[in-house]
Amino acid sequence: MTGPRGFASWEELYEKDTIERLPWYWPALDPDLEAALARHGIASGSVLDQGTGPGTQAIALAERGFTVTAADVSPAALAYAARKAAERGVQVSFVQDDVLASRLVGPFDAVFDRGCFHVLAPEQRGGYVETMHRLLAPSGWLFVKTFSHHQPGQQGPHRFSPKDLRRSFGVRFDVVEILDTVYQGQLDPYPKALLATLRRKG
Numbered sequence: 597m598t599g600p601r602g603f604a605s606w607e608e609l610y611e612k613d614t615i616e617r618l619p620w621y622w623p624a625l626d627p628d629l630e631a632a633l634a635r636h637g638i639a640s641g642s643v644l645d646q647g648t649g650p651g652t653q654a655i656a657l658a659e660r661g662f663t664v665t666a667a668d669v670s671p672a673a674l675a676y677a678a679r680k681a682a683e684r685g686v687q688v689s690f691v692q693d694d695v696l697a698s699r700l701v702g703p704f705d706a707v708f709d710r711g712c713f714h715v716l717a718p719e720q721r722g723g724y725v726e727t728m729h730r731l732l733a734p735s736g737w738l739f740v741k742t743f744s745h746h747q748p749g750q751q752g753p754h755r756f757s758p759k760d761l762r763r764s765f766g767v768r769f770d771v772v773e774i775l776d777t778v779y780q781g782q783l784d785p786y787p788k789a790l791l792a793t794l795r796r797k798g
Contacts, residue, residue: 615650615676619752620711620781625656628777628791629708629739636737636772636793641705644731646695647712651677651688657708658686667693667700696723703733711779714742714753721764729768729796738769738794743779747788761792769794 615621633639645654645666650673654666658681666688668674674690681688693700695712707728716724728738745757758774765771772793778786 615673617782618650619783620779621650621652622780623652625660626653626708626710626741627780628741628775628789629653629710632739632791632793638706638737642703644700644702644704644707646707646709646728648677648690649673649711651680651690653708653710654688654690655681655684655686658688659684665689665691665700665704667691667695667698669694695727696720698727698731700731702731704731704736705733706737706739707732709738709740711741711753713740714756716754725765725768729798732796734796734798736796738765738792738796740765740792740794741777741779742790742792744776744788744790746776752787756790758790758792761790765792765794768797770797 640661642663642665643657645657645664648654648666648668651666654664654677658664666677669692671692674692677688678690691700713721713724732738740761742756742761743753745755745760747755761774762771772795774790774792777789777791779789780786
């Protein structure tokens with residue numbers, strides 16, 4: 597999987613940039629995920645943090661008592677995340693993995709994706725959906741945060757509308773809700789975003 601504009605790969609990005617200054621870096625649990633977990637009564641179980649990057653979400657979930665696997669294509673990102681988890685004294689299973697050719701097995705009770713799906717090319721999205729369906733337990737939860745079609749400009753990841761997300765996921769997942777929100781991170785103002793809450797069919 598190629599990296600964002602200006603970088604040949606995610607590995608190059610995480611090796612050369614200061615991780616805490618990356619646009620998507622957020623040190624705490626994503627507020628929208630935290631609210632969704634509370635809203636749907638999800639307080640335990642096995643979780644995959646898909647595209648974990650600096651590992652902040654995986655660490656925060658582990659601190660809340662979840663059993664967490666965190667996957668990313670970048671060894672540099674995983675090394676950073678593992679150091680941070682050790683500093684915080686939490687157990688996370690960090691795995692190098694490409695979601696487009698995933699070797700993960702599952703099943704997971706929930707998957708959180710804070711920015712992986714929206715950087716995929718259109719022709720890669722169907723494979724992603726199939727992978728998430730395979731990895732989740734029956735009726736498992738999938739939380740996907742993406743840039744919103746309300747975000748102006750062209751820079752950064754793809755912008756999705758609720759209709760786009762329903763079209764992408766609707767065959768394999770029940771769409772529970774899609775909420776307008778923002779993408780917390782290092783940008784000012786925060787970009788406009790969507791949080792989709794989905795449940796695996798079958």
